[in-house]
Amino acid sequence: MHFHIIAGEISGDTHAAGLILELKRQTTTDTKFTGYGGPKMVLAGGQGIFDWVETAGVVGLWEVLKMYSYFKKKLKATVTQVLTEQPAAVIFVDYPGFNLRVAKRLRAGGYTGKLLYYISPQVWAWKKGRVKTMAKVLDLMICIFPFEKDFYQKSGLRTVFSGHPMVDRVKTLKRNWSRESNLVGWFPGSRMNEVNRLFPIMLKASKDILSRVPNVRFAVSAANENLANEMRHMADAAGMPEAKRWVEVGTVYDLFQRCQAGAVASGTATLEAAFFGLPYVLIYRVNAVTFVVAKLVVRIKKIGIINVLAQRDVVRELVQSELNAHSLALEMVSLLTHTEKRQSLEKDLASIVATLGEGGAYTRAAQEVIAALS
Numbered sequence: 001m002h003f004h005i006i007a008g009e010i011s012g013d014t015h016a017a018g019l020i021l022e023l024k025r026q027t028t029t030d031t032k033f034t035g036y037g038g039p040k041m042v043l044a045g046g047q048g049i050f051d052w053v054e055t056a057g058v059v060g061l062w063e064v065l066k067m068y069s070y071f072k073k074k075l076k077a078t079v080t081q082v083l084t085e086q087p088a089a090v091i092f093v094d095y096p097g098f099n100l101r102v103a104k105r106l107r108a109g110g111y112t113g114k115l116l117y118y119i120s121p122q123v124w125a126w127k128k129g130r131v132k133t134m135a136k137v138l139d140l141m142i143c144i145f146p147f148e149k150d151f152y153q154k155s156g157l158r159t160v161f162s163g164h165p166m167v168d169r170v171k172t173l174k175r176n177w178s179r180e181s182n183l184v185g186w187f188p189g190s191r192m193n194e195v196n197r198l199f200p201i202m203l204k205a206s207k208d209i210l211s212r213v214p215n216v217r218f219a220v221s222a223a224n225e226n227l228a229n230e231m232r233h234m235a236d237a238a239g240m241p242e243a244k245r246w247v248e249v250g251t252v253y254d255l256f257q258r259c260q261a262g263a264v265a266s267g268t269a270t271l272e273a274a275f276f277g278l279p280y281v282l283i284y285r286v287n288a289v290t291f292v293v294a295k296l297v298v299r300i301k302k303i304g305i306i307n308v309l310a311q312r313d314v315v316r317e318l319v320q321s322e323l324n325a326h327s328l329a330l331e332m333v334s335l336l337t338h339t340e341k342r343q344s345l346e347k348d349l350a351s352i353v354a355t356l357g358e359g360g361a362y363t364r365a366a367q368e369v370i371a372a373l374s
Helices: 010-026 039-045 061-066 068-085 096-108 130-137 146-153 166-173 192-212 225-237 241-246 252-258 268-275 288-297 305-310 325-337 339-356 361-373
Strands: 002-007 032-037 049-051 089-093 114-118 140-143 159-161 183-187 217-222 247-249 261-265 280-284 316-319
Touching: 002 010, 002 039, 002 068, 002 096, 010 032, 010 039, 010 089, 010 114, 010 361, 032 039, 032 068, 039 049, 068 096, 089 096, 089 361, 096 114, 096 130, 114 361, 130 146, 140 146, 140 361, 146 159, 166 268, 166 339, 166 361, 183 192, 183 252, 192 217, 192 225, 192 261, 192 325, 217 225, 217 241, 217 252, 225 241, 225 247, 241 247, 252 268, 261 268, 261 325, 268 280, 268 305, 268 339, 280 325, 305 339, 316 325, 325 339
Parallel strands: 002 032, 002 089, 032 049, 089 114, 114 140, 140 159, 183 217, 183 261, 217 247, 261 280, 280 316
Antiparallel strands: none
16 A cells, blocks of 8 residues: 655654555555655655655745746646556545645546545634645545534544544653743744744843743753754844853753743744643744734634633733733743743643544544545
């Protein structure tokens, strides 16, 4: 059996790798995997996976436009490969800007296999009109948030809720630790352009926080050594060489559990932080043109998935012009110094993540993929 899988970001690489391992477990030993993803997918599926996430995982309209020719070539190459090899199914993992274009071209090109989507693109937030097109093109949507099932099924697209994979990951990563008093966690994102925009603000905020909470300490999560080195250079440029000692690589889940409070870049990490109960503030800043365009198409008032799931303001969001060193420092000081506020936020986060299933998400997702082929 041959599966072609496409993911374009670090989180998608993780989820696709988990799905690949479950498909291998539930199918024959000669199952073949091809596609686009990252190092975890390559490790799980083999050399048929092209590692591109560091290049493909850009954020923002302008950043994508600058790479238009690159994505155009990859789109053409992907469609050609699938139409030539005719795998049993193509599995799209999030990354809608690229994946939905591939899906439409494959269907128009006469591909006869199954087109399956895992990790629903958040069209409920930005382009609801795309749902009708997706219903015509796709054979199955496997979603990880419960409210998405009703949303997609109304369009006629067969949809199942598999549960959220983070439930299982938390079980293996959870430590019986107490949070460290006055330890602030900075989580500026897993992409270079995010780090370049957000970490300088965090450094300036750190100075402000130090003046208000003398015993405060800081820890910084870097997704890889390249980003860690970039952060260390920024610390030097900001006249804060001591901040280089704050940077940790590969300890994000530990920091989610150690820190008393934190600031987390908008994206998958905000949900992960919630799973571990970290009292945090969501931060977001992109190119001004990107933000203006996003405001025109986004149909929801909040960008944090926790607030979307709760349908109310649970996590404070500092977005675009609202995000600066002073506003960030004030939010951190408030979380550090108000015990009741932290405890209330921790309670809210726990109740929200409890709605996302009890585990076994990859197993159920793989079962649905196999069932779709029968």
